[in-house]
Amino acid sequence: MQPFTTHTGCVVPLDRANVDTDQIIPKQFLKRIERTGFGEFLFFDWRCLADGSSNPDFELNKPEYKGASILLARRNFGCGSSREHAPWALADYGFRVVIAPTFADIFFSNCFQNGMLPIQLDEQHVDELFQRAARPPYRLHIDLHACRLSDDAGFAQPFAIDAFRRTCLLAGTDSIGLSLEHIDQIAAWETAHGLTAPLLDSTLGNSQR
Amino acid sequence: MPATPRTLLEKIWEDHLVCAPDGQQPILYVDRHLVHEVTSPQAFAGLRAAGRRIRRPEATFATPDHNVPTTDRRLPIVDAISKQQIDTLRTNCQDFGVRLFDLDDADQGIVHVIGPELGITQPGMTIVCGDSHTATHGALGALAFGIGTSEVEHVLATQTLRQSKPRSFEVRVNGSLHAGITAKDLVLFLIGKLSTEGGTGFVIEYTGPCIRALSMEERMTVCNMSIEAGARAGMIAPDSVTFDYLRGRDFVPADFEAAVAGWKLLPSDSGAVYDRVEIFNGEQVVPQVTWGTNPAQVVGIDGAVPDPAELATPSDRESGARALEYMGLSSGRKIVDIRLDRVFIGSCTNSRIEDLRAAAAVVRGYQVSPNVAAMVVPGSGRVKRQAEQEGLARVFTEAGFEWREAGCSMCLGMNPDTLAPGERCASTSNRNFEGRQGKGGRTHLVSPAMAAAAAISGCFVDIRQWHYR
Ligand code: SF4
Numbered sequence A: 001m002q003p004f005t006t007h008t009g010c011v012v013p014l015d016r017a018n019v020d021t022d023q024i025i026p027k028q029f030l031k032r033i034e035r036t037g038f039g040e041f042l043f044f045d046w047r048c049l050a051d052g053s054s055n056p057d058f059e060l061n062k063p064e065y066k067g068a069s070i071l072l073a074r075r076n077f078g079c080g081s082s083r084e085h086a087p088w089a090l091a092d093y094g095f096r097v098v099i100a101p102t103f104a105d106i107f108f109s110n111c112f113q114n115g116m117l118p119i120q121l122d123e124q125h126v127d128e129l130f131q132r133a134a135r136p137p138y139r140l141h142i143d144l145h146a147c148r149l150s151d152d153a154g155f156a157q158p159f160a161i162d163a164f165r166r167t168c169l170l171a172g173t174d175s176i177g178l179s180l181e182h183i184d185q186i187a188a189w190e191t192a193h194g195l196t197a198p199l200l201d202s203t204l205g206n207s208q209r
Numbered sequence B: 001m002p003a004t005p006r007t008l009l010e011k012i013w014e015d016h017l018v019c020a021p022d023g024q025q026p027i028l029y030v031d032r033h034l035v036h037e038v039t040s041p042q043a044f045a046g047l048r049a050a051g052r053r054i055r056r057p058e059a060t061f062a063t064p065d066h067n068v069p070t071t072d073r074r075l076p077i078v079d080a081i082s083k084q085q086i087d088t089l090r091t092n093c094q095d096f097g098v099r100l101f102d103l104d105d106a107d108q109g110i111v112h113v114i115g116p117e118l119g120i121t122q123p124g125m126t127i128v129c130g131d132s133h134t135a136t137h138g139a140l141g142a143l144a145f146g147i148g149t150s151e152v153e154h155v156l157a158t159q160t161l162r163q164s165k166p167r168s169f170e171v172r173v174n175g176s177l178h179a180g181i182t183a184k185d186l187v188l189f190l191i192g193k194l195s196t197e198g199g200t201g202f203v204i205e206y207t208g209p210c211i212r213a214l215s216m217e218e219r220m221t222v223c224n225m226s227i228e229a230g231a232r233a234g235m236i237a238p239d240s241v242t243f244d245y246l247r248g249r250d251f252v253p254a255d256f257e258a259a260v261a262g263w264k265l266l267p268s269d270s271g272a273v274y275d276r277v278e279i280f281n282g283e284q285v286v287p288q289v290t291w292g293t294n295p296a297q298v299v300g301i302d303g304a305v306p307d308p309a310e311l312a313t314p315s316d317r318e319s320g321a322r323a324l325e326y327m328g329l330s331s332g333r334k335i336v337d338i339r340l341d342r343v344f345i346g347s348c349t350n351s352r353i354e355d356l357r358a359a360a361a362v363v364r365g366y367q368v369s370p371n372v373a374a375m376v377v378p379g380s381g382r383v384k385r386q387a388e389q390e391g392l393a394r395v396f397t398e399a400g401f402e403w404r405e406a407g408c409s410m411c412l413g414m415n416p417d418t419l420a421p422g423e424r425c426a427s428t429s430n431r432n433f434e435g436r437q438g439k440g441g442r443t444h445l446v447s448p449a450m451a452a453a454a455a456i457s458g459c460f461v462d463i464r465q466w467h468y469r
Helices: A085-093 A103-110 A123-133 A161-172 A175-180 A183-192 B008-016 B041-050 B080-096 B111-117 B134-139 B149-158 B181-196 B216-229 B239-246 B256-263 B316-325 B353-363 B381-390 B393-398 B448-458
Strands: A006-014 A069-071 A097-100 A119-120 A137-141 A148-150 A156-158 B017-019 B027-029 B031-036 B060-062 B126-129 B143-146 B161-162 B166-176 B202-208 B233-235 B277-279 B288-290 B296-301 B342-345 B373-376 B422-426 B442-445
Touching: A006 A097, A006 A123, A006 A156, A069 A123, A085 B239, A103 A119, A103 A161, A103 B161, A103 B381, A123 B277, A137 B166, A161 B008, A175 B149, A175 B161, A183 B017, A183 B027, B008 B017, B008 B027, B008 B143, B031 B111, B031 B149, B041 B080, B041 B149, B060 B080, B111 B126, B111 B134, B111 B216, B111 B381, B126 B134, B126 B149, B134 B143, B134 B216, B134 B233, B134 B239, B143 B233, B149 B161, B181 B216, B181 B277, B181 B288, B202 B216, B216 B353, B239 B256, B239 B393, B342 B353, B342 B448, B353 B381, B353 B393, B353 B448, B381 B393, B422 B448
Parallel strands: A006 A069, A069 A097, A097 A119, B031 B060, B031 B126, B126 B143, B166 B202, B166 B277, B202 B233, B342 B373, B342 B422, B422 B442
Antiparallel strands: A006 A137, A137 A148, A148 A156, B017 B027, B027 B161, B288 B296, B288 B442
């Protein structure tokens, strides 16, 4: 996984609450069996008009927000489906950071699996960022070592993040590898729960399959 | 000294905790892993790339459901990319030794319908799936939640998951439901009260006499939609309803009564403390209809589309205004005045036999409105066969409903079952998000009986006044 240490980039404000993963990446693009190539379909139904042309009113399409790598949104970002295609699409499009007052649980943890940093900030500071980001280009600097985000015009805020997740992001840790270091404890758990015999015999019961 | 009273969640959590390494997220053992075609290919590819195998293939069960045609299964799949995704699941299951309920298997169906139906889902288990409606399985007293594809790979490789301990949230429902009010109305009502993020960070345990009185399938409907309130999981303590439901199913333990004795220890102890408690009364619930683009934007059948300006928070007002524009509705419009183009009865929320019985009871002796195209998509091959044996399928087809093969279908419209732009649909599914059932499609979530009555009438009607024939 790509490590995340510091990042400086432009902010695009998406002034909506409850942005669900069906909007982030609509279902018609979930048929791919790869992890990559979802960026062009990010927010597809919002970015494209019915005739397939680009919707000039949608924030991401505005020339002044081209190249932004920090997405600013309202409450409950990423709600709905567990599809990891949502952070894949955001990352593939070029986003490294999403800032919102609250996130949905599954989306939140999916971000960390993909070297992307979701920053939860209280509503009042998110409001302030929306005001500042209304004058593009608006750049933010994020320092994960210091857990701090700041701009060049005096805005500076610490943010909270789970210590383990922070360590993994900073190092770009492969979480499977890390868990496999505890394989003896996993095996011990299985033994203690009678799972050493093939599972089919011990708990799959009366099935003749 | 007596042991500290524990909640159902705490008991399952503590039993499955493998270890909590210093400074790391705890490692939780996973008893059952359910897999479908859309969120698994990248996980299997990751295993292959790293040269890893599945730690316990016997604990993993797969079925294609999201992206499958619901028309004649003997015909080839037209969409080449869909076909590739389903073929990939086949290859992966074969290569890694996973039990697959394939398209031609009599037991294929929506993953959250077949898990309980086959007895794969059992009380006290930890169950995960790369799908947010995994919460459904909590109805049997399991801790079940949706995960992302990277986590699917983690579970395949280690049979465990990194998880921080969730907080517990007791949603207690006192009283009982009035005649004609269903579990779907109850859960929509609760989501309306809790909001779409009220449950974030929590596992909800539904308790109280109103919940205890629900059948097993009704409990599944309630737990299924926990995610719509932001909670990753919903659960209901197992009792005789649970045990009677499971007895005799394919994958339950051979010594069933011994298992029951263990499961009886699972319910929360008296005096157990939850992190949060909310209390409701079942008598308050009337038939529910969503008017907006998230499931918390819901109102009773006797109500009207609200004025977004009068909603509680700035977010609600912004979302509400946007929703009305998308839905093509104006505030003050009475719900019973909303006309429909399509009706969809199906999805992991409401596609089980009891749902189909309730819908068929409404339909019997009537014809679908000439302005409405209606379809019924059973949740599994078993549900389909049973409905055919009971004569329900005939009730539907004679009334003008389409009767389909099992799958997710128009719940998310990955397959050809979709709404056209602007079409308005009464749906028994769980999400009314923009474009969920097709770009520009307008979804109103309701119970199976309400959907059936809407199909006949061409508009929403109060099911409490339905004239059953
Ligand atoms: S029926 Fe709908 S909600 Fe349920 S698993 Fe399928 S797509 Fe998801």
